[in-house]
Amino acid sequence: MLEIEIDGTKLTVPNGTTVIEAARSIGTHIPHFCYHKKLSIAANCRMCLVQVEKAPKPLPACATPVNDGMKVYTHSDMAVKAQQGVMEFLLINHPLDCPICDQGGECQLQDIAVGYGGSSSRYEEEKRVVPNKDLGPLISTDMTRCIHCTRCVRFTEEVAGMQEIGMAGRGEHSEIMSFIGMTVDSEISGNVIDLCPVGALTSKPFRYTARTWELSRRKSVSPHDGLGANLVVQVKADRVMRVLPLENEAINECWIADRDRFAYEALNSEQRLTKPMVKQGGVWLETDWQTALEYVGNGLKSISRDYGADTVAVMATPHSTVEELFLLNKLSQALGAGSASVGGRYADERLAAAQQGAAWLGQPIADVAQSKAVLVVGSTLRKEQPLLAQRLRQGAKRGLKLAILNPADDELFSAIAAKLISRPDQMVEALAGVVKAAAELKQAAVPADVAAAEPCAAARGIAKVLVDATAAEGDRASVLLGNLAAHNPRAAELAVLANQLAAITGATVGWLSEAANTVGAQVLGLTSGNLLSKPRKAVLLFNNEVEFDSHDGQAALAAVKQAEMVVAFSAFKHGAVDYADVLLPITPFSETAGSFINMEGKLQTFNGVVKPLGDSRPGWKVLRVLGNLLASEGFDFDNAEAVRKAALPQGESGVAAKLSNTVNGVAVTLQAAATGLVRMGEVPIYQADALVRRAPSLQKTRDAAAPLAGLSPATAAQLGVAEGDTVKVQQGEAQGSYTATIMAGLADGVVRLAAAHPTTAQLGAMFGSIQLTRA
């Protein structure tokens, strides 16, 4: 520990603390631009100059480590004069166009200029002008305002993992830009908007739509991935204008992913459903709630009576709130239809039955990157979990060994210690090899069902990483299962193997929950079974667009089309216009109170930030009325909180008791090496839920481009397909034609063709067999 005195206040700080951090710890503010606690030190803006006793000149507080006995003056004449001097320099080339700048009112340069700047400038010469850059659909630039702090540069390199922004030229000719002809494509790129201390980088969708002081700020929780990033939703005249991160070190740190930030555009989309609608004689008619709900109630009653209650299927997605899912499940059970399902994308019926609790991360989010080694099984990690991938990246820099077992060797912008690339239908055999290799390394008993496995060199490599990482007492490792594992037709076997691997190595098993409330849905007892595998007479779809939210879009669509009555509860007019009989406008997360349980089992509640649009109503209210209408007991709730109390009587502790990654009763059956082509049908990042699908700016990003048919070089050669060829793809009856692309890191025999996209929704199973020929 070191002793330091700042403006006369004595304190002790750990070795290695910088003066700016020491000052911050006692609430002394030192003006700064380039310093950021999550980024490396650049010390290039010089705004943080302070006087240090015995130093002949002012020193930058952000880059000066504390020495024992140091005396620092942040407001002495010398310090203030230095700070004013720097301010004058910074403003020389700044356009001072605050009245037309989106950053106005929340600009660090503006704020600090008020404190340290002069009221007029001594600079009379010409200012420089810097041309704006095209950084893509999300970030707008006014580069003349840039003060070259390089926060944006360091963010892309250090946090996002790939230096997409840089400073070209030098001296007076320095310019911040992306590489010629390239945009900033990171899935967490929007954070540079928050980081930029001036108005050089601002939000493109938000541009010129509101001033910061007109906005009211309301807390919320991101409804996308299983992380549950904390949000500040900013509202003007009952309309969501933009979304910013709410700092929560334990969950999202100070970042949010682009979908957390820009998906709000969908909330105000033209496609919002604002009136209940009923189809009569093939024509959609707007109606009132009473008529619509009575229609639904009567329809459900007569179908249960005529065909039996088990001909009704109730399906949601795990993006719905705890309150909605609880009531939906209750309604489903009250109808006699059994549990509602959120598992449209799951393909292994054994998994739900074998799971002994709600599958979760197995540990707090913040602990994941503290592991010594992490094996990620089946995940397009950066796209499924943008911020968790970021955490792992930081971990990898500190020495965490990251290993992957995946059908594709996607760029993670992290050092990879070991990898095993395997076809989706052979991931079980691959993981079994890792289990066996680990057991041999540990000289532990090889589990009987993997005894026949033949570990390849890569499998042994992964096993060694895990075994080495857990060699010392107290060291932790994790085996994390992603969406490509969860949606795999052999998911239950993968879960068994992950548990075996954990038992052998002492690692923790975790699931990277797909959606905001995946854990919540399981805690509430919803199933992940595919309810459409047998024919149904009535289908209730809650936030569920079957063509996008199912493992086999083609089969699901056929199933709902043959049903007698389909009721779609949705915030948007979607594909259901073709196949539903009733459309009930429910609100998105921004217009309802609710809660999500994130992947670490944390219950996060939020309130609506704006009023429901048009006649739309919060889902829980609609379900309450429908429940009462169907004359079931126990649907009388006054508010969302009362629903939550009923859903989770013991609150978060009750949740904790239900979390478990144990699976029982599934046997691993190793199969011979697969032949033929198999599909890798991941869900693209901007197709994962109803909101991102309708956010125009996200849809303009490269990640939202129409899916290509990816093939490994060897497979492409075998099929006689070259980059850019048009290929015909067939799954069962369904077919489509796509552009082929050669992907170096893809497993052989795989056709990588994303699911859940308008151009691929008509195809079959996400991980089913597939035919491909050159067109």
Place this chain on the structure above:
Amino acid sequence: MMLTPESLAQIDREVAKYPADQKRSAVMSALRIAQVEKGWLSSDTIKFVAEYLGIAPMAAHEVATFYNMYDRAPVGKYKITVCTNLPCALSGGVDAGEYLQKKLGIHFNETTADGKFTLKEGECMGACGYAPVLLVNNHTMCNHMTPDAIDRKLAELN
């Protein structure tokens, strides 16, 4: 393939001087070698070099635009860079520049119509004692460039 095997072999030699995980340290040499082969550094060339070294294209672009001996636009067969910094300026550097402009009929940063000569202004080359100095194609240093010496040099290049 963007660069010839010879150039790539040279780059490999530079890369080998650094630890395997720090290939980016070779970026300056790699850009220099690429420029010798191509004559100048197009965005495509920079991108190729970056990918060859496994670094972000922008990281190589930063280097290529920071140092003025990298040419980001095509230059003539001979690029003549005259030092006009203060010590040279006091000893005839500016005159040498003016003489060259008159003689070649071009301004700084221009290329003669026959594509033979490009004229550039350079920064201190650490040879102030031999002023006026100039560089031919980044690699050949010429000292005491009085008008006579310049005439002889140009004749030799022609």
